[in-house]
Amino acid sequence: MNILDIISDPNTRWILLGTMFLGLSSGVIGSFAYLRKQSLLGDTLAHAALPGICVAFILTGVKSTSFFLIGAALAGLVAVFLISVLTRYSKIKQDAALGIVLSSFFGFGIVMLTQIQQSEYGNQSGLDTFLFGQTASMVMSDVYMMMTVSFVLIFTCTLFFKEFKLLSFDPGFAKGMGLPVGILDYFIMMLIVAAVVIGIQAVGVVLMASLLITPAVSARYWTERLHVMVILSGIFGMLSGVSGTLISTSVNDLPTGPLIVLSATVWFFFSMLFAPKRGVLSSVWRRVSLKKNYSLEQDKRKGRHTS
Amino acid sequence: MNDFWIMLVGALVASSCSVLGCFLIVRKMTLIGDAISHSVLPGIVLAFLITGTRDSVPMLIGAAALGLLTVFLIQLFQSSGVQSDAAIGIVFTSLFATGIVLVSLYTQQIDFDLEHVLYGEIAYTPWNTMTIGGIEAGPKAVWIVGACFILNLFLLFLFFKQFKLVSFDPALAAAMGIPVLLFHYLLMSLISLTTVASFDSVGSILVVGMLIIPAATAYLLSDRLSGMIVVSIVVGVLSSVTGYYSATIMDASISGCMVGSAAILFGLTFLFSPNHGLVSRFLKRRKSKVMQS
Numbered sequence: 001m002n003i004l005d006i007i008s009d010p011n012t013r014w015i016l017l018g019t020m021f022l023g024l025s026s027g028v029i030g031s032f033a034y035l036r037k038q039s040l041l042g043d044t045l046a047h048a049a050l051p052g053i054c055v056a057f058i059l060t061g062v063k064s065t066s067f068f069l070i071g072a073a074l075a076g077l078v079a080v081f082l083i084s085v086l087t088r089y090s091k092i093k094q095d096a097a098l099g100i101v102l103s104s105f106f107g108f109g110i111v112m113l114t115q116i117q118q119s120e121y122g123n124q125s126g127l128d129t130f131l132f133g134q135t136a137s138m139v140m141s142d143v144y145m146m147m148t149v150s151f152v153l154i155f156t157c158t159l160f161f162k163e164f165k166l167l168s169f170d171p172g173f174a175k176g177m178g179l180p181v182g183i184l185d186y187f188i189m190m191l192i193v194a195a196v197v198i199g200i201q202a203v204g205v206v207l208m209a210s211l212l213i214t215p216a217v218s219a220r221y222w223t224e225r226l227h228v229m230v231i232l233s234g235i236f237g238m239l240s241g242v243s244g245t246l247i248s249t250s251v252n253d254l255p256t257g258p259l260i261v262l263s264a265t266v267w268f269f270f271s272m273l274f275a276p277k278r279g280v281l282s283s284v285w286r287r288v289s290l291k292k293n294y295s296l297e298q299d300k301r302k303g304r305h306t307s
Numbered sequence: 308m309n310d311f312w313i314m315l316v317g318a319l320v321a322s323s324c325s326v327l328g329c330f331l332i333v334r335k336m337t338l339i340g341d342a343i344s345h346s347v348l349p350g351i352v353l354a355f356l357i358t359g360t361r362d363s364v365p366m367l368i369g370a371a372a373l374g375l376l377t378v379f380l381i382q383l384f385q386s387s388g389v390q391s392d393a394a395i396g397i398v399f400t401s402l403f404a405t406g407i408v409l410v411s412l413y414t415q416q417i418d419f420d421l422e423h424v425l426y427g428e429i430a431y432t433p434w435n436t437m438t439i440g441g442i443e444a445g446p447k448a449v450w451i452v453g454a455c456f457i458l459n460l461f462l463l464f465l466f467f468k469q470f471k472l473v474s475f476d477p478a479l480a481a482a483m484g485i486p487v488l489l490f491h492y493l494l495m496s497l498i499s500l501t502t503v504a505s506f507d508s509v510g511s512i513l514v515v516g517m518l519i520i521p522a523a524t525a526y527l528l529s530d531r532l533s534g535m536i537v538v539s540i541v542v543g544v545l546s547s548v549t550g551y552y553s554a555t556i557m558d559a560s561i562s563g564c565m566v567g568s569a570a571i572l573f574g575l576t577f578l579f580s581p582n583h584g585l586v587s588r589f590l591k592r593r594k595s596k597v598m599q600s
Contacts, residue, residue: 039393040338089585090577095392096523099337100573103516107566110513114560132407207407210400217393254411258404265401278388 012249015135018143019202019241019260023211025150026195027237028157030212031219031230033192035168039216040095041083041189043209044102046196048079050109050205053130054116065142068130069197076193079105080186106205133204133257135245142201149198153191157230164188165226202245204257211237214264221275236271240264312433314551316448317565320505321517321543323456326463327498328522329535334474337519338392339381342399343495344502344514346377348406351503356413363451367503374499375492377402403511427510429561448508455504459497463536466490471532509562516566517543524573527580546572 033039052075056067079101086097129137157164166174167184175181192212199208219233244260273280331337350373354365377398384394432448463470472480473490481487502514509517525539550565557564578585 034390034393037390037392039390039396043396086577089588090527090583092523092526093335095335096332096337096519096526099341099515099519100523100570102341103513103519103566104570104573107513107516107563107570110563111554111557111559111567114563115557118558207400207404209396210404213393213396214400217389217397220389255407258407258411261400261404262408265397265404268397268401272384272387280387 012245014140014143015138015249016242016245018138018146019135019245019256020238021147021150021241022195022199022202023215023237023239023241023260024234025153025237026199026211027215027219027233027235028154028230029188029191029195030216030237031226031233032157032164032168032188033212034216034220035226036188038189038192039213040098040209041080042192042196042212044083044098044105045076045079045193046200046205046208047102047109048075048105049196049200050130051075051105051112053200054109054112057116058112065139065145065201068201069145072197072200073193075105076196077190080189080193109205129204129255130200131204131206132255133200133202133207133260135202135248135256138201146198146202149194153194154234156191160184160187161227161230168226202241202256203260204255207257207261210261210264211240214261214268215240218264218268218271221271221278224277236264236267240267309433310551310555312446312449313429313561314548316429316432316446316452316508317547317551317561318544319449319452319456320509320514321521321547321565321569322540323452323459323501324505324514324517325521325525325539325543326456326459326536327494327501328518329525329532329539330463330470330474330494331498331518332522332526333532333535337523338395339378339495340498340518341515342381342395343374343377343498344511344518345399346402346406347373347499347502347506348403348511349373349409351506352406352409352413356409363447363504366506367500370503370506371496371499373402374502375496377499378492378495423510427506427508427513427562429508432508451504452508455501459501462493462497466493467533470494474532509565513562513566516569520566520569520573521546524569524576527576527583530582542569542572 030039030042033042049072052071052073053068054071055075056071057063060067082101083094083097086092086100087094092100163174163179163184166177166179167181167188171181174184195212196208199211203211215233215236216229218236219229222232223229240260240263243263244256247263248254248256248259271279274282276282328337328340331340347370350369350371351366354369358365380398381391381394384397385391389397429448432446435447436445469480469485469490472483472485473487477487498518502511505514505517521539521542522535524542525535525537528538529535546569547565550568551561553568554561554564576584579587581587
């Protein structure tokens with residue numbers, strides 16, 4: 001199949017639209033997560049979604065995306081709660097708390113997943129596509145859901161832009177101004193949970209974190225201003241979502257998640273190399289031209305001395 | 308007998324991971340362990356594709372190379388201004404994604420599937436036996452993971468003082484002339500080796516559980532590094548034994564159950580640890596309040 005065939009297929013067009021919005025919204029919320037040094041929270045929340053999905057399946061017995069998403073969202077909230085309990089009530093640090101919650105939730109998730117596969121539930125086969133994502137398993141209602149949640153996410157980020165900005169750069173000052181920092185903190189985490197939840201169907205629980213982290217870091221190379229960064233990060237996410245989906249539908253049987261992640265990585269490398277001020281090439285160029293100027297000046301000075 | 312072999316492999320995986328995990332916990336670098344255990348995957352797959360065999364030596368080399376590459380890349384991005392957690396996130400997701408794509412592209416040539424990547428096939432280890440000089444010498448996995456465990460213990464004992472100092476006070480260690488970076492990379496290569504040795508039995512993601520959870524449990528139980536290491540091994544062995552039995556009862560993934568029981572042990576410790584537990588601290592606080600009044 002070439003690209004034109006893919007785009008002319010109406011079903012694929014819808015899926016493309018879905019991953020596009022997914023990339024856009026996770027890029028936007030990811031930039032706040034990045035600035036708040038919470039990048040790997042997304043990783044933990046994505047892994048933690050697996051037992052939520054399995055519990056939803058065991059309880060309802062049907063493969064309905066909306067139940068899965070509710071389960072994943074609840075599991076994500078439990079994970080957020082446990083992380084804050086672990087760091088607050090013991091000497092365990094943030095990174096270890098993230099790791100503990102991630103691996104224990106995922107372990108329990110795997111236990112439930114294998115149990116579901118071994119029991120006589122009828123059509124369980126679709127459940128393991130949640131590990132690495134498969135856009136082919138998406139139907140129209142899933143795309144609608146992704147688009148709705150993305151709209152809400154982007155709208156919320158625009159609405160609370162000032163608050164989130166303050167919270168990302170100077171939480172102490174935000175508190176001093178009377179902003180409810182604790183509530184906003186949980187609010188941002190909820191938004192991350194929402195982004196993760198709509199992403200797991202397309203990207204999978206294992207690699208969803210990348211869609212939150214990589215576009216934001218790529219955008220950071222290009223600008224020093226937050227709103228530019230947020231928009232750029234959304235665009236990078238969007239491009240990665242679209243190109244990953246296109247490659248995945250044109251090559252047979254490749255899981256979509258890894259391809260979206262790899263396209264995001266390509267954008268990251270592109271930004272790292274070619275960004276105007278912070279990029280590798282421009283800093284090399286600066287260093288070389290500085291050296292040249294310096295040696296020219298030295299030569300001039302030497303010339304003056306000898307004459 | 309098969310039960311015994313599976314539990315032995317699980318216990319060896321758990322103890323070699325948790326010994327290293329202790330150092331990761333005290334150095335606040337647990338997520339680097341997470342990253343390495345994901346990103347060795349392309350190394351394993353490439354070694355497999357190049358040599359065409361499932362021989363352990365090339366796989367170990369490939370994985371160790373990728374582990375070191377991961378650490379190197381993370382430090383490179385960090386020094387170019389990317390926040391450390393984001394650097395970890397980018398490196399391991401992209402390397403793991405590469406591995407997954409390779410696995411799915413060459414499914415015909417590679418006889419492990421995506422599920423194997425995630426949660427291993429510890430149930431089959433007893434049948435993959437090794438023969439030395441014509442004598443049946445037990446499952447191959449026992450030898451590989453056992454050798455890895457002994458190597459870890461040996462190196463950590465030999466350089467215990469250096470590792471300890473580097474973990475707690477790298478500046479002092481550097482001032483005393485200990486090559487800090489060398490020990491950093493040594494620890495990271497041990498983690499990569501352990502990850503790949505455990506890969507067949509518990510899969511890439513559950514190595515993370517064994518790296519972090521038993522060590523964190525021990526961290527709440529002991530205030531000394533040496534004590535912490537011993538406790539973490541005990542916790543690791545205990546969770547693999549209970550995990551195996553609960554897996555046979557529930558008919559579910561064995562490695563998943565092992566991590567699950569490690570998590571339950573951690574939860575119990577978090578609540579009831581004599582010094583740092585939630586309940587004991589609550590009781591202590593109440594007691595001191597009563598004494599004050």
